[in-house]
Amino acid sequence: MSIDSIQDLEVVNSFAQLPPAFYTRLATTPLRRPRLLHANASVAGLLGLSPRALAGQDFLDVCAGSVPLRGGQTLSAVYSGHQFGVWAGQLGDGRAHLLGEVITPQGPMEIQLKGSGRTPYSRMGDGRAVVRSSVREYLASEAMAGLGIPTTRALAIVVGDDPVYRETEERAAVVARVSPSFIRFGSFEHWGGSPQNLRILLDYVIDRFYPECRVQDNPGESALRFLRQVVARSARLVADWQTVGFCHGVMNTDNMSILGLTMDYGPYGFMDGFQINHVCNHTDAQGRYAWNAQPSVVNWNLYRLASCLTVLDIEADALRAELQHYEDDFLAAYRGNLVRKFGWLQWREGDDMLVDDWWRLLHNQQADFTLGFRRLAQALSDPEPWLDLFSDRAAAQAWLAAYAQRLTLENRPDAERIAAMQSANPLYVLRNHLAEQAIQAAHREDSGEIETLLKLLRDPYVEQPGYEDYAQPAPEWACRLEVSCSS
Incomplete structure (x- = not known):
C-alpha cells in the first residue's frame, strides 16, 4: 500500500546503533526559502511513497533538511581514505547527513541529504552543494540505474536562495540520495589502526549485506569471504563502466562503495568521441583516473581495503589470495558485456584482437562511443549511418569486414542478433x-x-x-x- 506522507514511513537506524566513534549526531542546516525542483516518482515508489506524498509540504521539509525524518536519527559518518593515490587521513561526510533507514520490500534503504550543511568533517568546506553539481548527480544516478549498473539513487532535488562560492557565486541545492548503505572502502581504512572498531564495522556490514559470508566461530574466514565478494562486485562494476564509456572521475578510496555501487557522482563523464586515455576530471592533471586506468585503480583500491584487515590477525597471504581473483572476475564481466554488445553468443579465441582493433579504430578517429556500438547492430545491412561516425571510412570498412567474418562463426539469425545488440547498446546516455x-x-x-x-x-x-x-x-x-x- 502506498504511503501518502514521507513522515509515515517505517524508519530504523541500524548505523546509529554503532558506537558513537563512527559518526556525529547533528542537525542539518536548512536552505533559505527551499523549493522542490524535482521529485523522482520511480525512487519514491521503491520507498513505498505515493505520488501524492511528493506534493506534500512534509516531503519538501524533509528533503530540504528543514525538519528531521520522523523516527530517524540524523548523523554524519566519519571515514578516511586515499585521494589521488595519497593518504588523506580523516575525511567523512563533510556535507551529507544520514536521516534514517526506511524499511522497504527490497530491504532497508537509507535516505541521505547531500549539501545539507557543515559537519565536523567539513574541514575547510562550507557543507553545501550547488545547483550544477546537484543536477549532475541527480541525473547520473538515474542514468546508471537505467543502464542496469549498480548505483545509489536520487529521490529529490531542492534548491534554495543561499549563495555558494565555487569558481563563481552559485546557488545552493540539496540532493536526497537513497542507498542500502553509504559505507565505503574509506570507512574501513579509518579503523586500520583500531582492531576493535574495525571488527565492529566488519560484523555490521557482513550481518546486514553479506550474511552468506558468515562462518560461525571463524571470523577470519568470514572476513576473507567478505573480501572475495567485494572483489567480485567491484570488478563487475568497473567492467560495466568500461563498456558504456563511463568515467567516474574521482575514484578515491572514500568514493568506493563497499557494496559495489556507483556512488559520489562528481566530475564524471560519459564519453562522446572515444579516447582510450580520456580524462573527464579537469582537476586530474596526471590522468590517474583516465578511462583505461579505471580497472587498475579499482584493483589498487581493493588492496588498500585488504590491508586494513591485517590488523584482525588475518594472514597477508590469505588476503592476497582473495585479491588475485580480481583480474579473472573483471575479464569475465568485461568479455561477457562485450559478447552482448557485439551480438555474439560466446567469447572465442581471437576476439581479443578484434576488440583491440575496435578500440584502436574508435580512438584514432575519435568516433562516438555510444553510437559506434549502437549503429553497429545494423551496419552490415545499412552501413552508411555507422560509417558516418568515422573520418577514415576505409579503415572503418576494413574493421567491419573482419567483424562480419567473425559473425559467420555463429549460426545466429540477423534479426535475433540485431535485437540483442539493441538491448545491450544504449541509444541515450547522459552526455x-x-x-x-x-x-x-x-x-x-x-x-x-x-x-x-x-x-x-x-x-x-x-x-x-x-x-x-x-x-x-x-x-x-x-x-x-x-x-x-x-x-
Missing part, C-alpha cells in the same frame, strides 16, 4: 551537453529538461520518436565543457 542543458534550465527553476532526460534514461535502449536530438553526437560547443572536483 555532458545534455546535463548542461538541464542545469541551465534548473537555474531558471525549470525542471522540464530533467523530466525529459529521466524519461529517456530510464529506458535508454528503446528509441523514442521525437527525441532524435538526444541521440546524436555531441555538438562542437560541448568540447569546451569542463568538469572538476567542484562539479
Whole structure:
C-alpha cells in the first residue's frame, strides 16, 4: 500500500546503533526559502511513497533538511581514505547527513541529504552543494540505474536562495540520495589502526549485506569471504563502466562503495568521441583516473581495503589470495558485456584482437562511443549511418569486414542478433551537453529538461520518436565543457 506522507514511513537506524566513534549526531542546516525542483516518482515508489506524498509540504521539509525524518536519527559518518593515490587521513561526510533507514520490500534503504550543511568533517568546506553539481548527480544516478549498473539513487532535488562560492557565486541545492548503505572502502581504512572498531564495522556490514559470508566461530574466514565478494562486485562494476564509456572521475578510496555501487557522482563523464586515455576530471592533471586506468585503480583500491584487515590477525597471504581473483572476475564481466554488445553468443579465441582493433579504430578517429556500438547492430545491412561516425571510412570498412567474418562463426539469425545488440547498446546516455542543458534550465527553476532526460534514461535502449536530438553526437560547443572536483 502506498504511503501518502514521507513522515509515515517505517524508519530504523541500524548505523546509529554503532558506537558513537563512527559518526556525529547533528542537525542539518536548512536552505533559505527551499523549493522542490524535482521529485523522482520511480525512487519514491521503491520507498513505498505515493505520488501524492511528493506534493506534500512534509516531503519538501524533509528533503530540504528543514525538519528531521520522523523516527530517524540524523548523523554524519566519519571515514578516511586515499585521494589521488595519497593518504588523506580523516575525511567523512563533510556535507551529507544520514536521516534514517526506511524499511522497504527490497530491504532497508537509507535516505541521505547531500549539501545539507557543515559537519565536523567539513574541514575547510562550507557543507553545501550547488545547483550544477546537484543536477549532475541527480541525473547520473538515474542514468546508471537505467543502464542496469549498480548505483545509489536520487529521490529529490531542492534548491534554495543561499549563495555558494565555487569558481563563481552559485546557488545552493540539496540532493536526497537513497542507498542500502553509504559505507565505503574509506570507512574501513579509518579503523586500520583500531582492531576493535574495525571488527565492529566488519560484523555490521557482513550481518546486514553479506550474511552468506558468515562462518560461525571463524571470523577470519568470514572476513576473507567478505573480501572475495567485494572483489567480485567491484570488478563487475568497473567492467560495466568500461563498456558504456563511463568515467567516474574521482575514484578515491572514500568514493568506493563497499557494496559495489556507483556512488559520489562528481566530475564524471560519459564519453562522446572515444579516447582510450580520456580524462573527464579537469582537476586530474596526471590522468590517474583516465578511462583505461579505471580497472587498475579499482584493483589498487581493493588492496588498500585488504590491508586494513591485517590488523584482525588475518594472514597477508590469505588476503592476497582473495585479491588475485580480481583480474579473472573483471575479464569475465568485461568479455561477457562485450559478447552482448557485439551480438555474439560466446567469447572465442581471437576476439581479443578484434576488440583491440575496435578500440584502436574508435580512438584514432575519435568516433562516438555510444553510437559506434549502437549503429553497429545494423551496419552490415545499412552501413552508411555507422560509417558516418568515422573520418577514415576505409579503415572503418576494413574493421567491419573482419567483424562480419567473425559473425559467420555463429549460426545466429540477423534479426535475433540485431535485437540483442539493441538491448545491450544504449541509444541515450547522459552526455555532458545534455546535463548542461538541464542545469541551465534548473537555474531558471525549470525542471522540464530533467523530466525529459529521466524519461529517456530510464529506458535508454528503446528509441523514442521525437527525441532524435538526444541521440546524436555531441555538438562542437560541448568540447569546451569542463568538469572538476567542484562539479
